[in-house]
Amino acid sequence: MPGSKALHGRGPLRSPWLGNCRVQVPVTDAPRKRRTQSLGHYGVHHVQGRNTTTASNAVTVKYIARLAGQEMRKSLLQRRSVFPVDGEITVIQKPGGGKQVRTARYPAETHPLAREAAQNAVDPVRLQPVRRSAASTYKQSVALASCGGYCFTGDFYPGGASYALPVTRQRPHIVQRFSGEKVGGPERFGCRRVRHQRKIFDKKKAERLSYSGCFERHGSNLYVSVSLVQGEFDIPRYPFYTHATKLADMRYSALSIFLNGLRGNQSWKPAWREPQPKSHYDVIIVGGGGHGLATAYYLAKEFGVTNVAVIEKSYIGSGNVGRNTTIIRSNYLLPGNNPFYEYSMKLWESLEQELNFNAMVSQRGVLNLFHSDAQRDAYTRRGNAMLLHGVDAELLDRTAVRKMLPFLDFDNARFPIQGGLLQRRGGTVRHDAVAWGYARGADQRGVDIIQNCEVIGIRRDNGRVTGVETTKGFIRCAKLGLAAAGNSSRVASMAGLKLPIESHVLQAFVSEGLKPFIDGVITFGAGHFYVSQSDKGGLVFGGDIDGYNSYAQRGNLATVEHVAEAGKAMIPGISRVRVLRSWGGIMDMSMDGSPIIDRTSLDNLYLNAGWCYGGFKATPASGFCFAHLLARGVAHETARAFRFDRFERGHLLDEKGQGAQANLH
Amino acid sequence: MASLVPCPHCGMRPKEEFTIKGAAIARPGSHADANEWMDYVYLRNNPLGTYDEYWHHTSGCRRWLVVTRDTGTHEISASCDVTVAVKTGVAA
Ligand SMILES: Cc1cc2nc3c(=O)[nH]c(=O)nc-3n(C[C@H](O)[C@H](O)[C@H](O)COP(=O)(O)OP(=O)(O)OC[C@H]3O[C@@H](n4cnc5c(N)ncnc54)[C@H](O)[C@@H]3O)c2cc1C
Numbered sequence: 001m002p003g004s005k006a007l008h009g010r011g012p013l014r015s016p017w018l019g020n021c022r023v024q025v026p027v028t029d030a031p032r033k034r035r036t037q038s039l040g041h042y043g044v045h046h047v048q049g050r051n052t053t054t055a056s057n058a059v060t061v062k063y064i065a066r067l068a069g070q071e072m073r074k075s076l077l078q079r080r081s082v083f084p085v086d087g088e089i090t091v092i093q094k095p096g097g098g099k100q101v102r103t104a105r106y107p108a109e110t111h112p113l114a115r116e117a118a119q120n121a122v123d124p125v126r127l128q129p130v131r132r133s134a135a136s137t138y139k140q141s142v143a144l145a146s147c148g149g150y151c152f153t154g155d156f157y158p159g160g161a162s163y164a165l166p167v168t169r170q171r172p173h174i175v176q177r178f179s180g181e182k183v184g185g186p187e188r189f190g191c192r193r194v195r196h197q198r199k200i201f202d203k204k205k206a207e208r209l210s211y212s213g214c215f216e217r218h219g220s221n222l223y224v225s226v227s228l229v230q231g232e233f234d235i236p237r238y239p240f241y242t243h244a245t246k247l248a249d250m251r252y253s254a255l256s257i258f259l260n261g262l263r264g265n266q267s268w269k270p271a272w273r274e275p276q277p278k279s280h281y282d283v284i285i286v287g288g289g290g291h292g293l294a295t296a297y298y299l300a301k302e303f304g305v306t307n308v309a310v311i312e313k314s315y316i317g318s319g320n321v322g323r324n325t326t327i328i329r330s331n332y333l334l335p336g337n338n339p340f341y342e343y344s345m346k347l348w349e350s351l352e353q354e355l356n357f358n359a360m361v362s363q364r365g366v367l368n369l370f371h372s373d374a375q376r377d378a379y380t381r382r383g384n385a386m387l388l389h390g391v392d393a394e395l396l397d398r399t400a401v402r403k404m405l406p407f408l409d410f411d412n413a414r415f416p417i418q419g420g421l422l423q424r425r426g427g428t429v430r431h432d433a434v435a436w437g438y439a440r441g442a443d444q445r446g447v448d449i450i451q452n453c454e455v456i457g458i459r460r461d462n463g464r465v466t467g468v469e470t471t472k473g474f475i476r477c478a479k480l481g482l483a484a485a486g487n488s489s490r491v492a493s494m495a496g497l498k499l500p501i502e503s504h505v506l507q508a509f510v511s512e513g514l515k516p517f518i519d520g521v522i523t524f525g526a527g528h529f530y531v532s533q534s535d536k537g538g539l540v541f542g543g544d545i546d547g548y549n550s551y552a553q554r555g556n557l558a559t560v561e562h563v564a565e566a567g568k569a570m571i572p573g574i575s576r577v578r579v580l581r582s583w584g585g586i587m588d589m590s591m592d593g594s595p596i597i598d599r600t601s602l603d604n605l606y607l608n609a610g611w612c613y614g615g616f617k618a619t620p621a622s623g624f625c626f627a628h629l630l631a632r633g634v635a636h637e638t639a640r641a642f643r644f645d646r647f648e649r650g651h652l653l654d655e656k657g658q659g660a661q662a663n664l665h
Numbered sequence: 666m667a668s669l670v671p672c673p674h675c676g677m678r679p680k681e682e683f684t685i686k687g688a689a690i691a692r693p694g695s696h697a698d699a700n701e702w703m704d705y706v707y708l709r710n711n712p713l714g715t716y717d718e719y720w721h722h723t724s725g726c727r728r729w730l731v732v733t734r735d736t737g738t739h740e741i742s743a744s745c746d747v748t749v750a751v752k753t754g755v756a757a
């Protein structure tokens with residue numbers, strides 16, 4: 001229903017008043033048209049004598065909430081209500097105890113138009129030509145608004161969650177639209193919810209309102225929805241309603257699993273589209289790894305930039321995001337690094353709720369073992385730095401470690417285990433689910449994820465990027481962001497840039513399944529080895545990079561041997577465990593071991609690179625900060641140290657203190 | 666590259682006998698300006714394809730070598746002592 005001004009509809013979304021504010025719809029999208037902005041929708045559906053808030057209400061409220069940011073969201077969660085007044089946001093407290101709360105209901109019959117619709121509802125075909133023009137007087141529109149969403153005929157759903165069942169599966173049949181101008185008497189445009197009737201506009205402001213709405217048929221039920229509209233704004237390519245229904249269909253929940261199970265799991269839909277590239281985007285991101293997808297997601301969600309494409313030469317998740325050993329942590333020493341990784345950790349902690357996607361975020365703890373007094377001092381210092389940054393850190397002595405992990409080789413003659421630095425909030429995340437979750441979230445907000453499309457050139461004009469040459473043709477863009485991880489140097493060279501980066505291969509290994517015996521992540525302090533146990537029982541482990549430049553995504557046997565030795569030195573008991581599979585990934589090893597999120601010498605070219613072997617844990621923050629940079633032109637506060645020119649300026653971020661030797665970081 | 670690396674002095678040797686330094690690029694002269702040093706110390710071409718690297722035969726003859734290797738296939742096409750490389754202009 002392109003061009004609709006109204007926010008209509010009804011879906012299985014929980015009422016925003018009850019705290020579910022996760023339904024989101026892009027407010028701007030291409031093709032942009034000047035349209036009227038809907039400031040609120042007040043159609044309320046009665047189901048079995050109760051009011052439930054409509055899907056579109058949820059959408060609207062989300063939109064409003066985004067305008068007002070976190071503050072608003074918080075107040076929503078506290079079950080207060082939010083209403084827009086003339087473009088501004090007012091928070092209306094829940095009416096207190098003493099207040100008289102009206103629960104008046106307006107049966108359909110009170111309005112002739114509604115009555116007519118109700119009578120005809122049995123036959124949708126006959127309903128089509130209802131010619132009654134829109135209510136144009138004060139009285140009529142009040143009547144419409146008051147019965148907004150009233151369920152006129154047909155069955156009632158038996159309440160609770162089950163009302164979602166039939167409705168989500170159907171697009172409503174829009175029976176008739178109507179609209180009008182200059183509605184007065186705003187005090188009756190009440191939003192009725194379970195027990196409250198509210199005033200939403202004060203009189204003066206509402207004089208300027210216009211309205212629109214429609215009759216909708218859901219199966220055998222007929223609804224009237226009314227929106228109040230005002231002012232000009234960019235409307236999305238999809239009208240809100242369509243989006244809301246789509247979102248409702250796509251939301252994963254225990255219920256959706258159940259319902260899809262009933263239908264033989266035949267009606268699951270792909271989690272993202274496979275669009276052909278458009279000719280122009282506001283932002284193009286090269287690289288559909290975790291960072292590129294997260295960037296697109298946050299651009300659309302947090303910064304309102306939805307005309308975005310992510311261009312991936314293979315399939316998404318084929319790069320490092322699907323190859324790493326899944327460890328997340330924020331146990332960094334340097335002040336330039338720590339707040340960034342801690343920000344990332346915080347984003348991890350709410351990621352699954354945010355994305356409505358199970359990424360198996362598991363804060364099972366990360367323990368770094370130390371084996372000497374010097375190493376203990378270094379780890380103590382790191383732990384203290386973490387605590388100073390408000391990050392959790394615990395220094396465990398030998399006894400405490402032994403209690404946790406009795407099977408380690410504590411009394412190794414060369415490397416006795418003296419203790420460990422533990423970050424309990426660290427852990428593991430299912431890596432490919434992170435790519436999929438961000439891809440789905442970005443796609444839902446209008447981002448085009450273009451797979452199997454390689455960027456082969458970057459076209460420039462006068463110090464600016466004009467677009468990218470790809471295997472699917474030339475695509476113009478206003479801004480270009482590079483997030484190509486191991487291929488950063490190659491992509492940047494297309495724009496004439498030479499990076500302080502070498503590409504190296506790192507291998508990862510998975511053993512056969514074992515009974516659970518390793519709860520968290522353990523890293524060996526005396527050799528290159530780190531290990532965790534997956535939920536399937538396999539040991540997931542790795543060691544150091546191979547050490548030579550490579551784009552081959554496979555490593556050398558010498559490294560395999562080295563990793564096995566180190567693992568055996570730490571846990572003698574694994575000597576007979578068989579390795580099931582191993583693979584390699586190409587990493588962008590920077591010259592100081594820290595990343596770059598910055599602008600470049602080309603005006604509209606932005607760079608996100610240099611993640612070394614530790615960029616997975618950074619995925620959410622990297623995406624957020626890169627989106628921040630792309631949208632606002634300035635670095636996010638936690639990513640200020642990741643400047644491109646820090647090498648020239650001598651402000652290196654060398655966590656390990658290795659110097660300009662990429663393969664030692 | 667299998668696990669063997671050819672050393673001009675010792676023949677085929679296991680990779681773990683070597684230490685890898687990285688790109689064999691010419692060191693700037695004493696009058697080089699900051700840009701040249703920046704380029705030498707930090708910036709890398711990092712190509713996909715043929716690449717000259719310094720390898721040190723640490724657990725062997727302890728000579729520095731220039732190994733020419735393909736970064737896409739790991740195949741080694743040449744390896745010579747660093748002094749020979751300088752003479753033939755491969756590295757400086
Ligand atoms: C074996 C291994 C273990 C690791 N373990 C950990 C760990 O435990 N914890 C941790 O935090 N980090 C770890 N990392 C590092 C982490 O995986 C990476 O730093 C991070 O995933 C890089 O960001 P990304 O997800 O965007 O990269 P990628 O997924 O590699 O994304 C880059 C994408 O760009 C695409 N691309 C490249 N060139 C082009 C082009 N010309 N046109 C179009 N697309 C292009 C690639 O196909 C790729 O999909 C590990 C890495 C490896 C290899």
Ligand SMILES: [Zn+2]
Nearest residue numbers: 672675722726
């Ligand atoms: Zn030798």
